């Protein structure tokens with residue numbers, strides 16, 4: 001949409017319309033501190049990218065609402081992180097150290113955690129208040145984006161795969177000037193056809209192979225009296241209150257393309273949530289589902305032009321694709337329309353990532 005807003009004529013191909021990928025399946029947390037604090041194994045600039053995007057969210061949500069009338073359900077932080085064992089408590093120390101001195105830095109709130117969120121059970125080791133970590137309603141956000149692109153004069157929607165072809169290895173971009181591939185976990189395997197044979201786009205840039213699948217399962221329960229009002233996180237478990245339901249998630253299952261949730265996994269998630277917030281034990285389940293995150297080893301997305309001129313990628317956002325939506329739009333439009341790549345954006349370009357590995 002950002003491309004179209006800047007005057008580019010866009011044809012949008014999606015094999016399911018309206019889209020129901022990971023963006024629909026997510027929990028909508030906008031959590032730079034919990035998800036992206038600089039820790040070993042995480043891309044060194046991921047926090048900076050997530051933090052910059054979190055700052056864009058309030059305006060982005062407002063502009064989506066004014067053009068579509070749909071509320072993206074944006075709420076600023078804080079969220080709470082709870083440690084129930086020594087390992088989790090130790091990881092909080094690392095987060096506090098890594099983000100110390102930054103505006104909106106997390107702080108220890110162990111002694112007041114039950115004043116902040118009375119729904120939390122008594123047996124905890126420590127707690128952090130995360131002022132930077134807010135949330136949105138991702139399904140509402142997707143609905144607003146769909147409404148915005150459907151009514152955009154510069155966008156043509158074509159349900160289905162892009163009819164990409166190649167001649168002696170050169171992409172035809174389906175008759176356009178350029179291709180931006182952003183097909184979630186399936187980005188590397190989007191096809192271009194040469195002489196009737198489909199070839200995966202990874203053949204045009206090996207960096208796309210970085211993008212792997214990470215299945216995730218979640219459920220939503222009804223709002224019940226005394227339920228948490230704040231997002232509460234504990235290890236991989238999170239409880240995210242929305243206006244009309246409470247989301248409980250999530251598994252992270254590398255290499256799994258999940259189409260539906262598994263009853264035993266959902267039961268365990270609910271049980272774990274009830275151990276943390278006992279009032280949830282009897283909350284009726286509304287829905288359970290599964291989705292597939294597009295992830296990379298260092299949890300950072302690929303954003304920019306590939307080794308093949310005119311082939312751009314924006315994918316691999318792992319657990320932060322909702323958070324990173326506004327900055328992804330800006331980076332890709334700056335790159336494609338203006339040829340401008342900021343220092344921050346350069347750190348996520350496919351070319352930089354390949355050279356970092358050499």
Ligand SMILES: Cc1cc2nc3c(=O)[nH]c(=O)nc-3n(C[C@H](O)[C@H](O)[C@H](O)COP(=O)(O)OP(=O)(O)OC[C@H]3O[C@@H](n4cnc5c(N)ncnc54)[C@H](O)[C@@H]3O)c2cc1C
Nearest residue numbers: 015019021022023027028029184216291319320321322323
């Ligand atoms: C359980 C779960 C919880 C999550 N929670 C959060 C959270 O709290 N906060 C957060 O920021 N992120 C969260 N995420 C991560 C976030 O959802 C993803 O990073 C983000 O949605 C990825 O967006 P995407 O557009 O790349 O992929 P998707 O949303 O999956 O979209 C990809 C689109 O490409 C289309 N497509 C695929 N292949 C083709 C093809 N060959 N041709 C045409 N179209 C194609 C699909 O139909 C789909 O519409 C979560 C994800 C999951 C699964």
